[in-house]
Amino acid sequence: MNFLFFSVHWADVVAEKLIEKGNEHTLATAITPSGPIHVGNLREVITTEAIYRALKDKGAEAKLIFIADTFDPLRKVYPFLSKEYEKYVGMPISDIPCPCGKHKNYAEHFLEPFIETMDELGINAIIYRAHEIYKKGAYNETIKTALDKADEIREILNTISGRNLPSSWMPFNIKCKKCGKMNGEIYKYDYPYAYYKCKCGYEGKADLRIGGIGKLPWRVDWPARWKIFNVTFEAFGKDHAASGGSWETGREISRKVFGYSPPMPLVYEFIHLKGRGAMHGSTGLAVATDEIIKAISPEVLRFLFMKYEPYRHIEFDPGMELLDLADEYGRYERAYFGIEEGKIKEAKRVYELSQPYGIKGNAPSVISYRHLAIIAQIAKNFGEAKKIIERSGIAIRNEEKLKERYEKVIYWLKNYAPEEIKFEVKKEMPEIELSEKEKKFLILLNKKFEELDWNAEKIHSTIHETAKISGISSRKAFQCIYKIILGKKNGPRAGYFLQSLGKEFIIKRINDAINLNHKA
Template identity: 30%
Template sequence: MHWAYEIAKRLIEKHPTKEVFTCASGISPSGSVHIGNFREIVTTFFVVKALESLGKETRFIFSWDDFDRLRKVPQNVPASFERFVGMPYSDVPNPFGEGSYAHYFEKEFEQSLQAFGIQPEFIYQSVEYQSGRYSDYIRIALKKRKEIYEILMRFKSSPFSSEQSEAFFPITLYCDSCNKDTTAISAFNEELGQFEYTCTCGNEGVQSLGGKNRIKLNWKVDWAMRWMMEDVVFEPGGRDHSSATGSYNVSKAIAKEIFDYEAPDYIAYEFLGLKGTNEKMSSSSGNVLTPNDLLLVYTPEIILFMFAKYKPNASFHIGLDDDVLRNYSEFERYQSAYAKGLIKEDDIRLTLELACGGSIIRHPSFSQVASIFSLIGFNYELLQTSLSRTGQEFTMEEINPISDRVAHWIIYWNPHRLVSINQVNNVLYYNSLTTEQRRKLNELTELLRNETSLSGDSFMNQIYAICEEDDKKRMRESQKDLFQNVYQLVIGQSSGPRLPLLISAVGREKMVKLLTFS
């Protein structure tokens, strides 16, 4: 059974009378949201889809933790923004235009989700906190702050301190003057819910709970409180939150003991890597590959397929080299089998359905397009014609999603794949061939002059017949040798597209000219 369905069935068994299953995810808009963060939301998305396919009503929420402090200035943000460190993301200005820092990175990610059909209910924590919606629960946390301190100390190796317990407050308080969290609480009136504080900027101020306050619960308390507020039954979390003393287990205890709420089911997901580096992707450092970056190379359904086929606790790397060809080929093979009803394995079938919704998406083969697109100068009409000549009929609407991505992949990630048609005969290479090799090339040239159709098996069978031998192994070697000589003489490469497609792209007359030396 697919992992998303295992989780969905476990949730249904655990909550047999629940009418709406609320599944959550969320992150801080610390910078461009990368594909590692994308695993957070897509894991929840797949569980929601599984629940819905099992007949359950769902609520899919995504919390933007934009009332968190700016901790670090990413590489793609001006260094001058260092002066805003300590302010909530929602109040830091947009480094690239109008609005706020939070809004810029939130909208960037939200727009990318539209391509995947992922449409959660977005909750902006800066709005929720400052509206006063959480004030009653902040009061509860403050009233029970010593119990919270005791819970936190259970998960630490340092000893309990009565002095620290007395001084502990489970909140962040932003200064009214500098808007930073560099404050210290000097007095607290529990009855009035009023704080006196000092700030490193020199300000001394007073804040009260309720209304538009500048007070936020600290992360592990905040997480537990929001589970209770939204009645969350499932939420994934990164590996860094998932150790025995990690955030989830701490928040789980706080949810139960402070807010009287049973923590949601939880699954830890592994981080993703970029192929060729051991570094962890980080929005705050700028070492990222975003969903929008990935969408320039992969179609949305293939990205979803890649994420759905791995269990969340399995790590994998994403590369933009020849892995792209392998990933497309795998998806195309499985989708073809699915369309014919040939897939029996539940895991693969459900993975395709989670990625594509059961629809069959018709595009030309990525590898085929990649093999000839630069040869024809990235000309879309010529591509359509070349495919048609080999019996593959596609509309431009079916071609464009693949050809756009092939062009981007070659130009920006694999420029060594930029291939052009030889403009003059490669006499030097031809002279290096044996008499037998030249004879086979001449036979192929005659076939090209006389054969009218490049599609179907008949044409390829005639090419294979040029290398006919009793020894099958020697025959395959002979065929490989012939093809390699053709590629060298036509495109100056040792390999290339299937011959019918190459001939269609280059043109019959040009092929004959490049293969004729007498």
């Protein structure tokens, strides 16, 4: 179902459904910071945040919580880690040293840049770190319940997920006193004590009244936190939603073991890195959120998720398609401010929800990212870029925003732009040879240019006309122009390009080209 065509945004549809159940809501979102937090992870947070905003807009009481699973053990030595990390496998990521040495621990190394990005995206969540929640004893009651009802949990997991857990299995892993790994298996439970045996050989006794001595396994931890935080809504990836998956078992455990009615679920689709597959932090096939935010404005990144329903698959391409996305955002923006008419007028809500910090005053400058990507390669700095924009007759309505976009485009050009979009304007006339026909064309073109009102469309049509009169093909004519400016046969769309370079520069360059070839 495409909600856009009904002009009701998906976030409002979900919010309405939640309000039917009650007026107070806690929306939970969680990520394990065991590797770079990527754009795929971001979908969960942004999707939930949009519903949170929609709830508040409708007058409901809503809370948005973000739980960083900092108490999860390191599963393996990921490709981005050094071999030294072998010895930490099994330890909670909040106990492991950070890879760069600048952060408090391993988890913070990945969490901190993500929290900064959330801030830039205007995501205002209450942030919890799982190891701290455990340590404070917030889980203590649910841990006791889980251990008291271990048989029921085992039965649910065996029946629904098709596991074959032995009768000795207990739903709590103890952090071994000796090796610090989450490998302590309980062999005797006698509240308040748990007797455990670790894979390292250590045997010990843990006091369950003390917080942070161990962790519930994921499938039990998840429903436990619904109860602890009173969660009424949670979005999750389709891996959890699979038959026999953690949602199905969690739902049962929540009801039967913890006596808590499970939250309203929303299953979102994965984000694929175009042509390469689903993003996974553990394989390195991912674009980190704090990385992509340097190449695109936060509202454009939000727009990607606001435009598509969460159930829609997204192929993410940080290359050329990022510019397309930015330009599509621009169309929504112009429609929002009534600068441009169009069907997308219906989707005003998409634009609203894409703003990190609400809509401020006037419409930002109308210059497209695509155009900006050309100007950024011509100008030496922002001041010069501004002059080029003004010269081309585009009003700069919001200089701060324009500067931000300019800087993002520069980063994009350096890191993600495909080669074919990159160019360098030669400071001096490049050493190239021109044919008689080409020379004739340039001489005629300069005469016409001298008289011309310098705008992109007129420049474009003048090149076409002149080529025709000079007896060369339009293709050759454009190639000739690119050659004398860039020293290669192709370049950005000629009209805008020449306009941006300025009339004076172009006329001089064409003269240089004619003169250089006279001497030769």
